[in-house]
Amino acid sequence: MPVLIRTRALSKVYHVGDNVIHALREVSIDIQQGELVAIMGPSGSGKSTLMNVLGCLDRPSSGSYALGDREVSDLDADALAEVRNRGIGFVFQSFNLLPRTSALENVELPLVYAGIDTRARQQRAHSMLERVGLGARTDHQPAQLSGGQQQRVAIARALVTNPLLILADEPTGALDSRTSLEIMALFQTLNREGMTIILVTHEPDVARFAGRILRFLDGALVEDTINPQPDDAHQLLAALPPVNTLPLSSGTDKNASSSTVGSA
Amino acid sequence: MNAIGLLRVALRALAINKLRSILTMLGIIIGVGAVIVMIAVGAGAQAKVDEQIRALGSNLLLIMSGATTSGGVRMGFGSNFTLSEDDALALNRELPEIIAAPALRGTSQVVWGNTNWSTVLFGVTAEYFEVRQWPVVRGREFEPSDLLAATKVCIIGQTVARQLFGDADPIDQVIRIKRVPFTVIGVLENKGQSLMGTDQDDLIVMPISTARKRVLGGNQAKQRSVGTIWVKVREDEDAKRVEDSVRQLLRQRHRLQSGQDDDFSLRNLSEVMAAQEASSRVLAILLAAVASVSLIVGGIGIMNIMLVSVTERTREIGLRMALGARTRDILGQFLVEAITLSLLGGLIGIVIGVATSLAIGEWAGWRIQLSPESIVLAGTFAFAIGVFFGFYPARKAAKLHPVEALRFE
Numbered sequence: 001m002p003v004l005i006r007t008r009a010l011s012k013v014y015h016v017g018d019n020v021i022h023a024l025r026e027v028s029i030d031i032q033q034g035e036l037v038a039i040m041g042p043s044g045s046g047k048s049t050l051m052n053v054l055g056c057l058d059r060p061s062s063g064s065y066a067l068g069d070r071e072v073s074d075l076d077a078d079a080l081a082e083v084r085n086r087g088i089g090f091v092f093q094s095f096n097l098l099p100r101t102s103a104l105e106n107v108e109l110p111l112v113y114a115g116i117d118t119r120a121r122q123q124r125a126h127s128m129l130e131r132v133g134l135g136a137r138t139d140h141q142p143a144q145l146s147g148g149q150q151q152r153v154a155i156a157r158a159l160v161t162n163p164l165l166i167l168a169d170e171p172t173g174a175l176d177s178r179t180s181l182e183i184m185a186l187f188q189t190l191n192r193e194g195m196t197i198i199l200v201t202h203e204p205d206v207a208r209f210a211g212r213i214l215r216f217l218d219g220a221l222v223e224d225t226i227n228p229q230p231d232d233a234h235q236l237l238a239a240l241p242p243v244n245t246l247p248l249s250s251g252t253d254k255n256a257s258s259s260t261v262g263s264a
Numbered sequence: 265m266n267a268i269g270l271l272r273v274a275l276r277a278l279a280i281n282k283l284r285s286i287l288t289m290l291g292i293i294i295g296v297g298a299v300i301v302m303i304a305v306g307a308g309a310q311a312k313v314d315e316q317i318r319a320l321g322s323n324l325l326l327i328m329s330g331a332t333t334s335g336g337v338r339m340g341f342g343s344n345f346t347l348s349e350d351d352a353l354a355l356n357r358e359l360p361e362i363i364a365a366p367a368l369r370g371t372s373q374v375v376w377g378n379t380n381w382s383t384v385l386f387g388v389t390a391e392y393f394e395v396r397q398w399p400v401v402r403g404r405e406f407e408p409s410d411l412l413a414a415t416k417v418c419i420i421g422q423t424v425a426r427q428l429f430g431d432a433d434p435i436d437q438v439i440r441i442k443r444v445p446f447t448v449i450g451v452l453e454n455k456g457q458s459l460m461g462t463d464q465d466d467l468i469v470m471p472i473s474t475a476r477k478r479v480l481g482g483n484q485a486k487q488r489s490v491g492t493i494w495v496k497v498r499e500d501e502d503a504k505r506v507e508d509s510v511r512q513l514l515r516q517r518h519r520l521q522s523g524q525d526d527d528f529s530l531r532n533l534s535e536v537m538a539a540q541e542a543s544s545r546v547l548a549i550l551l552a553a554v555a556s557v558s559l560i561v562g563g564i565g566i567m568n569i570m571l572v573s574v575t576e577r578t579r580e581i582g583l584r585m586a587l588g589a590r591t592r593d594i595l596g597q598f599l600v601e602a603i604t605l606s607l608l609g610g611l612i613g614i615v616i617g618v619a620t621s622l623a624i625g626e627w628a629g630w631r632i633q634l635s636p637e638s639i640v641l642a643g644t645f646a647f648a649i650g651v652f653f654g655f656y657p658a659r660k661a662a663k664l665h666p667v668e669a670l671r672f673e
């Protein structure tokens with residue numbers, strides 16, 4: 001498998017008053033296409049900072065970062081915007097859907113900036129929502145969807161441009177354990193279909209589904225372990241007692257449960 | 265994102281805070297409305313002055329009996345007349361660049377059948393119509409024989425024609441002026457209101473000899489004195505220089521020493537009118553300027569709300585950037601939103617401004633002149649204000665750092 005991400009001595013330094021904060025210290029990693037990587041580490045260890053740099057939302061203070069065969073650490077703002085648009089799908093802890101906007105239009109948004117015309121946009125957004133199991137809820141607004149469903153919309157939005165990789169910063173951080181499991185099952189499905197996924201998590205329960213775990217401490221990469229036999233989220237999900245609750249409308253409800261399950 | 269997409273996004277964003285959007289637009293609505301009303305009122309006033317100038321005729325001098333006082337002109341009709349028909353004759357003879365028309369004035373009740381009307385009478389010579397640029401539209405002017413023989417004929421103004429005859433044809437009808445029967449031989453063209461607001465068409469003119477003999481009694485009947493002499497300066501002549509010649513000639517004829525004041529007053533009416541026109545134009549510009557201040561205030565309101573909106577939607581901006589929005593996409597989004605606010609406000613303002621102008625014309629009876637130019641101007645102004653005051657907030661949004669915007673609480 002070809003290398004998708006190659007960083008060399010990637011550093012990010014913040015200056016706050018007289019303090020110098022090393023958010024990333026000389027991080028060098030290679031990530032191959034088709035990997036499912038979990039990034040772990042205590043709070044403030046630089047996980048989000050790394051995700052921002054990998055996601056081309058931020059530029060490193062020093063070091064190099066190549067995405068695919070393209071060096072991106074020195075691109076200007078608009079070029080970075082294009083890389084984000086075409087190459088990267090983001091999934092956030094807080095879903096970050098546009099309020100009062102239908103699921104379909106939320107998923108369409110990256111295609112709007114890619115300059116795709118309305119018809120093709122709607123078609124692609126629709127099929128992507130079907131793929132994450134929300135084909136029946138394309139007209140729902142975020143407030144009418146459960147937390148798990150909102151995160152599925154966000155995943156559909158990340159996938160719709162057919163990106164090189166998906167970056168998910170604590171994607172299950174706002175979800176209950178069952179819904180988390182469903183989201184991880186979805187990620188595993190996507191990964192098996194060849195999608196490269198990098199996710200940040202605090203929970204070992206989530207990280208065990210990843211094939212590789214990177215551990216950070218104080219901005220430095222301290223551990224890089226391969227997990228040859230990651231757990232299968234679908235199996236665990238199947239073993240759980242079935243739930244038949246109706247989907248709740250509140251996205252923050254910890255008991256919110258999705259009525260649909262990721263395609264296996 | 266294309267223009268229609270941007271417009272849809274803007275309309276949706278504005279629809280979320282309907283009341284706020286409307287209140288923000290209010291400044292522009294009032295501003296545009298006020299500009300349109302002020303321009304309509306100002307242009308109306310100016311059109312009225314222009315019309316009066318046209319009605320008066322260009323290059324017109326008015327000589328009146330009696331001295332000017334420091335407070336203005338003393339309208340000493342009926343008292344000692346210092347001007348005479350001979351002055352007018354002399355003016356016509358000595359100064360080929362002018363035409364002088366003497367006029368005697370009186371008032372009387374006129375009767376036709378069983379209708380009667382009180383109006384102003386003027387005894388004039390044949391030159392009067394040319395000097396005042398006031399043609400007879402029906403019937404005929406005076407013949408020299410009418411003046412020589414003091415025939416009992418008269419020409420009436422439009423108001424008198426309407427009041428006495430209504431729809432009937434006045435020509436060759438006999439009316440009684442101070443019990444004397446007069447044949448109506450003509451009707452004057454409509455002239456409209458004077459600068460003072462009096463109805464200039466409410467008059468009857470007759471040969472000056474007839475007026476002296478048959479109608480106006482007292483000293484006017486015996487002497488050749490007249491109250492006023494109208495003077496038309498021929499085209500291409502310098503009115504100022506002619507004015508001096510006229511004054512010189514009259515002083516000479518009246519045997520005034522060099523230290524003595526004039527015993528008549530001479531006014532250049534065109535100049536008076538021009539001054540009036542200038543002041544009405546200044547007033548119109550002033551009104552429009554005051555109104556446009558409220559447009560600026562409206563623009564500041566838009567800027568204020570757009571800044572609030574950018575702050576409120578910082579996370580949304582961060583998200584859009586993460587999904588691939590470029591600087592110009594964000595700039596366009598917020599600029600279009602500001603322009604939509606101002607243009608929408610401008611459109612409502614135009615409707616309200618036009619309606620208010622028409623209402624003012626209807627109820628206050630003012631002359632209103634709505635011009636397409638002023639509407640286009642107001643619309644363009646509203647657009648420009650949207651661009652000008654929307655640019656700073658939009659640029660602020662576009663310059664946000666994606667990470668900081670996404671993290672914004």
Ligand SMILES: Nc1ncnc2c1ncn2[C@@H]1O[C@H](COP(=O)(O)OP(=O)(O)OP(=O)(O)O)[C@@H](O)[C@H]1O
Nearest residue numbers: 014016021022023042043044045046047048049050
């Ligand atoms: N904009 C910034 N300015 C100054 N310091 C920053 C900034 N962003 C991050 N940091 C610092 O960089 C370090 C790494 O932050 P980061 O958000 O990457 O941590 P994290 O591993 O994601 O933590 P958590 O698990 O709590 O999300 C922290 O010490 C943080 O305070």
Ligand SMILES: [Mg+2]
Nearest residue numbers: 047048049169
């Ligand atoms: Mg973090």
